[in-house]
Amino acid sequence: MxxxxxxxxxxxxxxxxxxxxxxxxxSQDVTAIQVNWKPKAGGKKKMxxxxxxxxxxx
Amino acid sequence: xxxxIDNANKKALEIIQNGQPxxxxxxxAEEVIPGLAKDLFLHAGPPVSWERMSGPLRGAVIAGIMYxxxxxxxxxxxxxxxxxxxxxxxxxxxxxxGPMAGVVTSRMPVWIVExxxxxxxxxxxxxxxxxxxxxxxxxxPEVIKHLQWMETVLYxxxxxxxxxxxxxxxxxxxxxxxxxxxEVHNRNKAATSLLIRELAxxxxxxxxxxxxxxxxxxxxxxxxxxxxxxxxxxxxxxMEPVGKVKYSTIVYTMARNxxxxxxxxxxxxxxxxxxxxxxxxxxxxxxxxxxxxxxxxGDSCIxxxxxxxxxxxxxxxxxxxxxxxxxxxxxxxxxxMYEITTEESQAYKLPPMNFRGAPTGIDIRKVIExxxxxxxxxxIAHKEPGxxxxxxGIVHPPMACFEQALEAYVTLLEDxxxxxx
Numbered sequence: 001m002x003x004x005x006x007x008x009x010x011x012x013x014x015x016x017x018x019x020x021x022x023x024x025x026x027s028q029d030v031t032a033i034q035v036n037w038k039p040k041a042g043g044k045k046k047m048x049x050x051x052x053x054x055x056x057x058x
Numbered sequence: 059x060x061x062x063i064d065n066a067n068k069k070a071l072e073i074i075q076n077g078q079p080x081x082x083x084x085x086x087a088e089e090v091i092p093g094l095a096k097d098l099f100l101h102a103g104p105p106v107s108w109e110r111m112s113g114p115l116r117g118a119v120i121a122g123i124m125y126x127x128x129x130x131x132x133x134x135x136x137x138x139x140x141x142x143x144x145x146x147x148x149x150x151x152x153x154x155x156g157p158m159a160g161v162v163t164s165r166m167p168v169w170i171v172e173x174x175x176x177x178x179x180x181x182x183x184x185x186x187x188x189x190x191x192x193x194x195x196x197x198x199p200e201v202i203k204h205l206q207w208m209e210t211v212l213y214x215x216x217x218x219x220x221x222x223x224x225x226x227x228x229x230x231x232x233x234x235x236x237x238x239x240x241e242v243h244n245r246n247k248a249a250t251s252l253l254i255r256e257l258a259x260x261x262x263x264x265x266x267x268x269x270x271x272x273x274x275x276x277x278x279x280x281x282x283x284x285x286x287x288x289x290x291x292x293x294x295x296x297m298e299p300v301g302k303v304k305y306s307t308i309v310y311t312m313a314r315n316x317x318x319x320x321x322x323x324x325x326x327x328x329x330x331x332x333x334x335x336x337x338x339x340x341x342x343x344x345x346x347x348x349x350x351x352x353x354x355x356g357d358s359c360i361x362x363x364x365x366x367x368x369x370x371x372x373x374x375x376x377x378x379x380x381x382x383x384x385x386x387x388x389x390x391x392x393x394x395m396y397e398i399t400t401e402e403s404q405a406y407k408l409p410p411m412n413f414r415g416a417p418t419g420i421d422i423r424k425v426i427e428x429x430x431x432x433x434x435x436x437x438i439a440h441k442e443p444g445x446x447x448x449x450x451g452i453v454h455p456p457m458a459c460f461e462q463a464l465e466a467y468v469t470l471l472e473d474x475x476x477x478x479x
Contacts, residue, residue: 042429047461050468051427053477054059 059476063423066306070324071401071419073303074364077296078174081226081288084184084217088164091152091181095164096126100149102160102357103315104330108140112316114195114352117443118159119144121197125205126163132197132444150311151328154181155294155357157286158193158439158447159316166205167213169288171228173295180291180298184208184216187281194439194446195352215266215274216257223260228292231256232366233405235285236416241374242289243358243367244381244435244450249285254278290357293364300324307467308400309420312363312432312455316355316439321459323422325470331463333456338438340451341382352441354453359434365403365418368433368452369395373408381435381450391433391452392417398424398432422467425460 013032015022025032041047088094099122101115111119120135123144129135138144149156156162168181186204190196220226231252238248254275261271278284300310306324313320320330335353342348361367371377372392375385389410395417396402402415420432431454438449471477 038429041426044461047426047464050464051423053468054063054423054471056059056478 059471062305062476063307066303066325067308067400067419067421070300070303070306070308070310073176073299074296074418075401075404076175077229077299079171079180079228079292079295080174081169081220081228082172082179083170083220084167084213085170085181086164087162087166087168087181087183090168090170091154091162093147093152094162097143098145098147098164100152100154100156100160100162101146101315102149102156102158102355103313103335104318104320104332105148106146106315106317108144108146110317112352112355113441113443114355114439115159115161115316117195117197117445118161118192119146120443121192121195121201121205122161122163124197124202125192126165135197148313148315149357150294150313150322152181153179153294153298155290155313155360156183156193157185157283157290157358158356158437159195160357161192165209167209167217169291171288171291171295172225173299176299178295178298180295182287182291182294184212185281185283185285185287187277188283188447190446193356194437195443196446197444211270212274212277215261215264215270218264218266219257219260222263223257226253226256228288229405231285232289232292233407236366236370236373236406237409239374239376240285241361241367241370241377241435242285243361244437245282245374245377246285246289247282249289250278250282253285253288286358289366290360293360293366294357297360297363301327305471307422309363309422309463312359312420312434313357314354314359316352319354319455319459321455321463323463323467326463326466329466331459331466333458333462336453336456338436338449338451338453339382340438340449340453341380342438342449343447346440346448350440350445350448352439354434354436355439356436358436359432362432362434363420365395365399365416366406368435369399369418370406370408370416371433371435372410375410377435381452383452394430395433397428397430400424422460422463425457426464429457431455431457431460 400419
């Protein structure tokens, strides 16, 4: 199947991250599912540093 | 370091899986609870002073003061509470747990639960039933009168009943109730029924009058939450030995006093990590709303700490009618708890999850990594003392508790020279 065929088919979307994108698609009757994903430690640098300290050494 | 942590957590989970909580009897609080005294009141959650106590906790202390005969009016009791004559300490510092306000005073009768695998004991008062009750901060004359009936009729009958019956394996009873639609935090209908079925013949065999036996059976039967005050010390007795496992990142206590939420982590011993308790998202009784609600309160989330309660909501679809949401939400809550726990319970199986074991052993590293917070289902107390329960719902601990704990854990390892620079 060529890539161009994709543009002639109905969209089926897996949305990862911000739920507002998913909500917008749903409001336009686009088939979509929301993946509940967050960056590790919510992207908080201090927490990431703490986790890496205990995860790296043996 | 990873190996040291994994081995420690393996040990912690072994302790949880091996726990054998067993009801062995009843006693009077000051005679059986370590360190309890006339001038010491125990309460739910982490430590809190009279000045910082929430309305329902103050209300329960007022009820406790009047019950102990230290004051005769609520005004006198409030003065007494503020006078400095009383000391306050968490139930958790005395091998005890208490639902909602969790106030335990010296004269109160308590269940005694022993963890047969490790020899430690846990204590909890007897459940007062619904409506105007001390644990929700009510202190009217009917509250005190009911506590006196519990002391003079309910307690002696049940004490003799257990002496006749012998010990009851609570692990098996909880495991059965989880297969019958309870999660044994906010739904205890099946577990209470199983308990009554077990106790009834022995109640009949006691030396008390028929009137007293009937009153006890009717009271137990009228109160679906009778078993809550057994599922809580069962969970406490199971989790307490985890608090001694060095380097383990497993949470062995979650508790709230209506002002603060606190957690304790195995490697960090008795140290509490606290943050302001949250307002509960839930269903309110007619005439009440979120504006009436006190922040989260009670030791009952020791059940979630073990992996039952909110963590096992999938197995109790009927509970959503009480706390809000749909049965699908209940499955979603349980599924998400596997993200932050270490093992599946070998004893507590959940039929709607294809008999997977309950998600067990909260790891602070996983909570921080995934940003998924423990799910707790809970009752909601009115923020003013003396009113009581106004609803029930779902709540989470503040993330700050876990962030502080992780920071303290890393500091501990650094201080011991266990981390590479």
